[in-house]
Amino acid sequence: MSNLSSKPYQIGYALTPKKEQTFIVPSLLSHASQNGVVLTKIDPTKPLIQQGPFDCILHKLYDSDWKQNLQDFASRNPNIPIIASPESIDILRNRISMLETVSKLKINNTGVPKQITITEVTGLENLKLNFPLIAKPLDADGSETSHKLHLIFDKDGLNNLTAPFVLQEFVNHGGVVFKVYVAGKYFRCVKRKSLPDISEEKLVNLKGSLPFSQVSNLAAAGGGEGCKFEKTEMPPESLVKELVEGLKEKLRLNLFNFDVIRDGKNKENYLVIDINYFPGYAKMPDFESVITDFLRDVVHKDINCGDN
Numbered sequence: 532m533s534n535l536s537s538k539p540y541q542i543g544y545a546l547t548p549k550k551e552q553t554f555i556v557p558s559l560l561s562h563a564s565q566n567g568v569v570l571t572k573i574d575p576t577k578p579l580i581q582q583g584p585f586d587c588i589l590h591k592l593y594d595s596d597w598k599q600n601l602q603d604f605a606s607r608n609p610n611i612p613i614i615a616s617p618e619s620i621d622i623l624r625n626r627i628s629m630l631e632t633v634s635k636l637k638i639n640n641t642g643v644p645k646q647i648t649i650t651e652v653t654g655l656e657n658l659k660l661n662f663p664l665i666a667k668p669l670d671a672d673g674s675e676t677s678h679k680l681h682l683i684f685d686k687d688g689l690n691n692l693t694a695p696f697v698l699q700e701f702v703n704h705g706g707v708v709f710k711v712y713v714a715g716k717y718f719r720c721v722k723r724k725s726l727p728d729i730s731e732e733k734l735v736n737l738k739g740s741l742p743f744s745q746v747s748n749l750a751a752a753g754g755g756e757g758c759k760f761e762k763t764e765m766p767p768e769s770l771v772k773e774l775v776e777g778l779k780e781k782l783r784l785n786l787f788n789f790d791v792i793r794d795g796k797n798k799e800n801y802l803v804i805d806i807n808y809f810p811g812y813a814k815m816p817d818f819e820s821v822i823t824d825f826l827r828d829v830v831h832k833d834i835n836c837g838d839n
């Protein structure tokens with residue numbers, strides 16, 4: 532189906548200023564408009580039903596007024612797709628529910644690191660986890676603090692953390708993380724630099740904790756430290772595909788990415804460590820055509836966006 536000779540599809544978007552800056556770029560706008568897709572900014576503080584008309588809504592905002600605004604729009608316009616339903620997005624805003632989805636898939640050789648939630652910072656003596664650990668804020672709500680993680684080398688490193696947070700076992704994985712970007716029918720796995728392995732010998736000399744933030748973004752452009760990074764094999768395509776299909780179905784989401792690491796102790800085993808709603812697609816090659824094709828598929832109902 533083509534709309535190139537008829538009216539273009541109107542996609543309303545509601546994004547944070549940061550997301551708008553990185554995603555709504557001239558190359559996307561021009562590729563989309565050449566292919567019959569126009570992206571129009573929504574004012575999230577005003578009723579959606581008074582804006583538009585839209586053929587589809589694309590958003591990454593979480594506050595309750597916005598959710599109400601979306602709901603009012605959806606009940607009046609049940610046939611207009613919304614990317615994505617707040618209920619699905621909320622699953623990814625909590626680092627426990629996020630990874631529970633992976634465990635439920637029960638895919639061979641694929642799991643998540645051992646992790647527990649800490650709601651108060653007392654009584655942390657008998658943790659059934661092995662050091663080193665990573666502390667991650669429980670809420671993955673897109674704030675700067677939600678990306679502030681700590682490597683914890685010993686018991687002392689557990690002091691001065693702000694609850695609630697997740698304590699996750701650090702898994703040696705050869706310093707490379709695989710990021711799998713999903714946009715509807717499309718997916719692509721890329722390599723990024725990650726934290727280096729921590730051997731038992733090294734761990735003896737490491738004390739307390741070490742803060743870090745968005746380590747994989749630092750190497751988004753340049754790759755890793757030369758040869759070893761280049762030589763790192765990608766995970767099997769069949770496994771990536773199974774994860775993509777499983778997560779799309781369980782989460783009822785079409786726009787997300789997830790981080791996967793290969794267990795250094797057992798190289799058949801893969802662990803999913805993070806899933807993000809509507810990540811930084813502009814870092815992906817051909818992102819303009821991938822996103823435009825996806826939006827056209829959604830308007831054509833070739834892709835189901837959930838409830839409406």
Ligand SMILES: Nc1ncnc2c1ncn2[C@@H]1O[C@H](COP(=O)(O)OP(=O)(O)OP(=O)(O)O)[C@@H](O)[C@H]1O
Pocket residue numbers: 644665667671677678679680699700701702703704708724725726745746747748790792804805807
């Ligand atoms: N359990 C783990 N074992 C080893 N390395 C890990 C583990 N968890 C996280 N990492 C490393 O820390 C990085 C950041 O962790 P994570 O992806 O959970 O944080 P984030 O702030 O949600 O990241 P993003 O920017 O992708 O949203 C990962 O990309 C990986 O390099």
Ligand SMILES: O=P(O)(O)O[C@H]1[C@H](OP(=O)(O)O)[C@@H](OP(=O)(O)O)[C@@H](O)[C@@H](O)[C@@H]1OP(=O)(O)O
Pocket residue numbers: 549550553591671672673674710745747748788807808809810811812813814
């Ligand atoms: O652009 P946004 O503000 O959505 O930031 C997202 C960021 O994209 P950007 O680095 O291009 O900005 C993503 O990076 P990649 O995984 O794709 O590398 C990832 O960190 C998401 O978790 C972030 O979303 P948040 O968790 O903060 O809501």
Ligand SMILES: [Mg+2]
Pocket residue numbers: 790805806
């Ligand atoms: Mg991550």
Ligand SMILES: [Mg+2]
Pocket residue numbers: 671805806807
């Ligand atoms: Mg994340």
